[in-house]
Amino acid sequence: MASIEPSKLDRMKRSFRSDAELDEVFIVLSIGAGLIATLGLLANSPAVVIGAMVVAPWIMPLRAAAFAVLFGDIPLLARSLRTLLVGVCTTTVLSILLGKLAGLPQFGSEVAARTSPNLLDLGIALVAGGLATYAKLRSDAVSSLAGTAIAVALVPPVCVMGLLLSNAYWEDALGAGLLFATNLLGILTGGLVLMACMDSDFRQELKRSHLGAANFALTGLLLIPLGTSFFNLLGQARNENTRDSVEKTIEQFLTRETLTFGDKKKIDVERVDIDWRQNPPVVRVIVRVLDPELPTFKQVSAVQEEINKRQGLRFRLVVERTAIDIVGPKEKPNVQSPISLQLIDSTIEPADDTKPVDNTRPFKEVPQIEDVPFLDNMQIPEKRKKNHLDSTAELEEIKAPEVPLDNQTTVKPLN
Incomplete structure (x- = not known):
């Protein structure tokens, strides 16, 4: 010192x-x-x-x-x-x-x-x-x-x-x-x-x-416990990286490859998960289908076999099918306009409203309704007899003749 x-x-x-x-x-x-x-x-x-x-x-x-x-x-x-x-x-x-x-x-x-x-x-x-x-x-x-x-x-x-x-x-x-x-x-x-x-x-x-x-x-x-923890963390990170790589490869195969579950228009792969806690690991695929029978067991087996050929491990493929129904009304095609020409594919033929659509009569062939029967005390006013059905003019009330109570028919109760 x-x-x-x-x-x-x-x-x-x-x-x-x-x-x-x-x-x-x-x-x-x-x-x-x-x-x-x-x-x-x-x-x-x-x-x-x-x-x-x-x-x-x-x-x-x-x-x-x-x-x-x-x-x-x-x-x-x-x-x-x-x-x-x-x-x-x-x-x-x-x-x-x-x-x-x-x-x-x-x-x-x-x-x-x-x-x-x-x-x-x-x-x-x-x-x-x-x-x-x-x-x-x-x-x-x-x-x-x-x-x-x-x-x-x-x-x-x-x-x-x-x-x-x-x-x-x-x-x-x-x-x-x-x-x-x-x-x-x-x-x-x-x-x-x-x-x-x-x-x-x-x-x-x-x-x-x-x-x-x-x-x-x-x-x-301190190097003993800290080193053990560090190498465990390193191994876990490598395992996670490998799993992520395998998951991405399988997901790309199921969504982009030619050999999948069949027609892509009828089968939509919604989600792919891999359960690594089982041996062999389970690839769980959730699909939306129009036909509840698709994909078939044979199709799933073929895809599983192809996946196992490409990976170093063997996987079990499980598919969860969710059948869907498409619901929605039909609509007439748009007439040509600047915005339709800009947004809609020009190769589509313009609509012809004189042709039947799905075996139904076109709109021009629907007969015009001149008159509608009304019940009891309601009738169409004179000024509206030539109007269309969708008019909102008020209806006139018909006054029925008064009948004395003595002349009314008595209704007998049912036994």
Whole structure:
């Protein structure tokens, strides 16, 4: 440590001690960030969770811890970890209480996304830790601190762990705790590496630091669960990509190839799904047909055989037929006009309204109705006897002669 200027080292120690202080500002910001993050996770709102990342002050004691590890300053390391432990415990308790009060039966995607960390999360933490330390050593780079806090989130994983503990989801809570440990050690390791890269004196101190070796060893242990999770994720992504490729190939074959289920005018392929949970995988095709007997079993078998010839796997083809009826009135063709010439195919012959349409008489052959019989006391007025049927003139009422009650025929009741 003698190779470093005492005045420079003292200034750095005072600055990092200030970052490690457990004061009112740290407690208030930790509680606020914990409340915001927990409520944002309950509401499944990414924007709210990001706001909590910016408010959280936890990255400051972690920077101080990285400096303490580099120079073997046990008191500063203990102070930094104590401050961070108070923030973690407070946030965990708050998230457990809010989870109990909310009583949600299940959580959204923001919670699920923080239960399966992998090597990518460790890489992000390493870079963010280095940038956070760089912003501390270079005052003109302090603007990057907010972005660093967003990139490597410390508060949200703790809140996720508390919410999952409130619902007794132990395994998922362990995954959230692993993510927090990954971010914690990643920030420490990234800060150490950055300081060693910036100054040769820091690099010499790191080579002699036993705490630094212990930190690298703990970070190395994380490679086991994180690497396993990463390779599982990679294999799952490859499987999904292969499945998507096979599904697209089969769908294109069923909808575009010549050999399908028969006449495309009578059979319309509406949807193609593949159930990969069965062996052989089941290709489920939903078709709309005019004839409920189509496609036949023979046609489906031929298509299944052709699919299996083209793929490296054997599939079972299942077709769901939906019979449809086409209903709609007929209409006379349009007469030639600018808009009809523009929109309608010119090769279509114009309509001839003198020819029968589907064995029915054309409109000109329908006889004109001159008169309509009316019932009882209604008749056509004299002025409308020559009018057409669709006239809306009023009808005149016929007054029937009054008949005395004595002359009316008595209606005998039925026995």
